[in-house]
Amino acid sequence: MxxxxxxxxxxxxxxxxxxxINSVTKQYCEELGDIAEPFSNLWRSKQLEYSWLRSLMNRYEDFWCVTEASLDYALDYFNIKNEFFKINLLKAYENIxxxxxxxxxxxxxxxxxxxxxxxxxxxxxxxxxxxxxxxxxxxxxxxxxxxxxxxxxxxxxxxxxxxxxxxxxxxxxxxxxxxxxxxxxxxxxxxxxxxxxxxxxxxxxxxxxxxxxxxxxxxxxxxx
Known part of the structure; x- marks a missing residue:
C-alpha cells in the first residue's frame, strides 16, 4: 500500500x-419504514446544500440551525407531521x-x-x-x-x-x-x-x- x-x-x-450520520435515523427505522434510507439521504443532502447556499449568500447560521432546517424540509417532503418525532430525531443527532x-x-x-x-x-x-x-x-x-x-x-x-x-x-x-x-x-x-x-x-x-x-x-x- x-x-x-x-x-x-x-x-x-x-x-x-x-x-x-445514518446512525441517527437507524434508531427510527420502524417509524420510518421503507423511507428510512431516502429520508436520511435527503436530510443530509439538504443539510449540505443549505450550508453552501448560506456561504454563497453571506447569510451564516450555525450548523445546528441548518441541521434543523434541513430536517424540516425532509419531514415536509415525506409529509410527516409529528413535532414529537422531530424532537426525537434532533435529540438523536445530539447523541450521534x-x-x-x-x-x-x-x-x-x-x-x-x-x-x-x-x-x-x-x-x-x-x-x-x-x-x-x-x-x-x-x-x-x-x-x-x-x-x-x-x-x-x-x-x-x-x-x-x-x-x-x-x-x-x-x-x-x-x-x-x-x-x-x-x-x-x-x-x-x-x-x-x-x-x-x-x-x-x-x-x-x-x-x-x-x-x-x-x-x-x-x-x-x-x-x-
Missing part, C-alpha cells in the same frame, strides 16, 4: 468521517455515534506520536456532544469549527484554520474525509488528502483528487 511520508498531523472531518473503528484508529495514531485534530462545519456545541458521546475526547488534540469564521467548507479560509493553529508545512498535514466535496476543498488548499470511500462512491469530476483512497479508517495507520 502506498505510504505518505513526513506526516505530523492528521485532521479529520467530523460528520460522515468520524461520526455515522462514531464509526466502530474510530477509537482504535485514533489510538494507533496517538501511539505513533501523531497529532490529531477535527475541522468541521459543525458548531462547537455539536462537536463537543459528538466527541463526548463517542468517548474519543482523549484522542483528539484540538477541535476547530467554522463557527469562528461564519462560513462553511469548502471555502479555503476554513482550511487555513489548521495552518494558523499548527506551525507545520502543508506537506506535514494529512486531511481525512469521507466527503468527496471536502476532499476537493482540502486538496485545492494544498493539503495531503485521504478519501475514506466507505460506500464505493464515484469520484467527483473535479481537478482536485485525493492522494490516497481508503475503504475504512482502519487502513489509515498503514499509510503513515
Amino acid at each position: 502506498e505510504k505518505l511520508k513526513d506526516i505530523k498531523l492528521c485532521v479529520f472531518d467530523a460528520y460522515g468521517t468520524l461520526f455515522d 455515534n462514531c464509526y466502530e473503528e474510530v477509537p482504535t484508529t485514533l489510538s494507533k495514531l496517538n501511539e505513533r506520536g501523531l497529532l490529531t485534530a477535527i475541522l468541521s462545519n459543525a458548531s462547537p456545541s455539536m462537536l463537543h456532544m459528538a466527541i463526548k458521546n463517542s468517548k474519543i475526547d482523549c484522542h483528539i488534540d484540538s477541535c476547530l469549527s467554522v463557527d469562528n469564521l461564519k462560513i462553511y467548507k469548502p471555502h479555503p479560509t476554513v482550511y487555513s484554520l489548521i495552518s494558523e493553529k499548527y506551525d507545520l508545512n502543508k506537506n506535514e498535514i494529512l486531511f481525512v474525509s469521507s466527503n468527496s466535496w471536502d476532499v476537493a476543498g482540502a486538496k485545492s488548499f494544498g493539503f495531503n488528502v485521504s478519501w475514506i470511500n466507505r460506500f464505493n462512491n464515484k469520484k467527483e469530476v473535479l481537478p482536485f483528487e485525493c492522494d490516497i483512497e481508503l475503504k475504512s479508517l482502519m487502513d489509515l495507520p498503514n499509510i503513515l
Whole structure:
C-alpha cells in the first residue's frame, strides 16, 4: 500500500468521517419504514446544500440551525407531521455515534506520536456532544469549527484554520474525509488528502483528487 511520508498531523472531518450520520435515523427505522434510507439521504443532502447556499449568500447560521432546517424540509417532503418525532430525531443527532473503528484508529495514531485534530462545519456545541458521546475526547488534540469564521467548507479560509493553529508545512498535514466535496476543498488548499470511500462512491469530476483512497479508517495507520 502506498505510504505518505513526513506526516505530523492528521485532521479529520467530523460528520460522515468520524461520526455515522445514518446512525441517527437507524434508531427510527420502524417509524420510518421503507423511507428510512431516502429520508436520511435527503436530510443530509439538504443539510449540505443549505450550508453552501448560506456561504454563497453571506447569510451564516450555525450548523445546528441548518441541521434543523434541513430536517424540516425532509419531514415536509415525506409529509410527516409529528413535532414529537422531530424532537426525537434532533435529540438523536445530539447523541450521534462514531464509526466502530474510530477509537482504535485514533489510538494507533496517538501511539505513533501523531497529532490529531477535527475541522468541521459543525458548531462547537455539536462537536463537543459528538466527541463526548463517542468517548474519543482523549484522542483528539484540538477541535476547530467554522463557527469562528461564519462560513462553511469548502471555502479555503476554513482550511487555513489548521495552518494558523499548527506551525507545520502543508506537506506535514494529512486531511481525512469521507466527503468527496471536502476532499476537493482540502486538496485545492494544498493539503495531503485521504478519501475514506466507505460506500464505493464515484469520484467527483473535479481537478482536485485525493492522494490516497481508503475503504475504512482502519487502513489509515498503514499509510503513515
